[in-house]
Amino acid sequence: MDENEKGLMVLGELPESCISLILGLTTPGDVCRLSAVSQTFRLAGNSDSVWEKMLPVQYRHLLARLDSPLHFSSKRELYFALCHPNLIDGRTKKFWIERATGKLCFILSPRDLHITWGDDTRYWHWISRDDSSFKEIAELVTVCWLEVQGQFDCKLLTPGTAYTISYRLKLNQSRRGINRNFGHRAMIPHLSRPYGWNHKPVKFSVTTAGVEQQIYALYLNDTxxxxxxxxxxxxxxxxxxxxxxxxxxxxxxxxxxGDNPGEIEFCMREWEGGNWKGGLLLDGVKIQPTSSFKE
Incomplete structure (x- = not known):
């Protein structure tokens, strides 16, 4: 018997309430692993007092914003229900928690963003797709001024965590070509394939506390x-x-x-040169812990 097993045996002799206190200082992954050690650990690991500490501090506020109520019989059951995306705020956002850490993640729908000319059907269409995150997403028909902005309150995120904001996009390859009259005697083609993305790169940025961070850029058609x-x-x-x-x-x-970034702002834009571009699908904007990604 090694020293680790001896240590677990000693812990297993503690009262269930003491083990619950100890488990509450660990992580969700640790609780699940230690619950397999013994019946005492399993009972302590299933207690509401332990899983209350695993849930994000904002969970009650977020439950009040759900579009469909969750049904659960314990805090452990609630925790794992929140590991799956849940719609809030009139189906304009989804949130979930990372299973191993309990850190909050969000995706904002295109309807929750400010899209320049987004309500003008000459430039953008609102469509449904089986492979999208929301029932309704935005399809770019054609624009010369691309701008998609958004804001988010950092109070809804997990303290002590580095986050990454990303735009979820796809260049559309599926629609058949059509022509539309956009006025001024100009006929702008809505082609079956994306076009106009080779003139200038698309710029992405995040602004916190009024200070713009590093601006990234990319040619969407040639990454x-x-x-x-x-x-x-x-x-x-x-x-x-x-x-x-x-x-x-x-x-x-x-x-x-302290020093909470408050409300952050983010933007995707390309308006230099007045070049027309189209054939882009916008599924939303994701806000996830940077640690979620393998470098």
Whole structure:
């Protein structure tokens, strides 16, 4: 018998209430692993007092904003229910918690963002897709001035955590070509393939406390094309399911206490040169702990 097993045996002889206090100082992953040690650990690990400490401090506030109520019989059951995305705020946002850490994550729908000309059907369409995060997403028909902005209150995020904001996008390859008259005797094609993304890179940025952080940039149609000549760093990106890509706009830190960034602002834009562009799908904006991504 090694020293670790001896230590667990000694702990197992403690009252269940003491073990609950100890487990409450660990992580959700630790609680699940230690619950397999003995019946005493399992009973302590299932207690509401332990899982209350695992839940984010904002959980009651977020439960009040759910579009559909959750039904649960224990705090442990609630914790794992919150590990799956839940719609809030009139189905314009989803939130969930990381299973291993309990840290909060969000995705904002396109309806929760400010899209320049987003309500003008000459430029943007609102559509439904089976592979999207929300029932309704935004499809760019054509614009010369691309701008998608948003804000978020950092009080809803986990203190002491570094976060990354990313735009979830896809270049549309599926629609059949059509022509639309956009006035001034100009016929702008809505092509079956994306167009106009090779003139200038798209810029991504995050602003905290009125100070703009590093601006990233990328050519959406050629993600390997250098942008250094334009004075920018390359936008980090990830290929995810169903052909969607997540383009990082920036990172920030939610402090443990004090110096909270408050409301953050983020933006995706491309308006230089007046070039028309189209064939882009916008699924939303994700806000996740930076530690979620493998560097």
């Amino acid at each position: 390997d094309k250098p942008v250094e000549n334009d004075g920018y760093q390359m936008t980090p990106l990830r290929h995810v399911e169903e052909g969607w890509m997540e383009f990082d706009a920036g990172r920030f830190v939610v402090e443990e206490e």
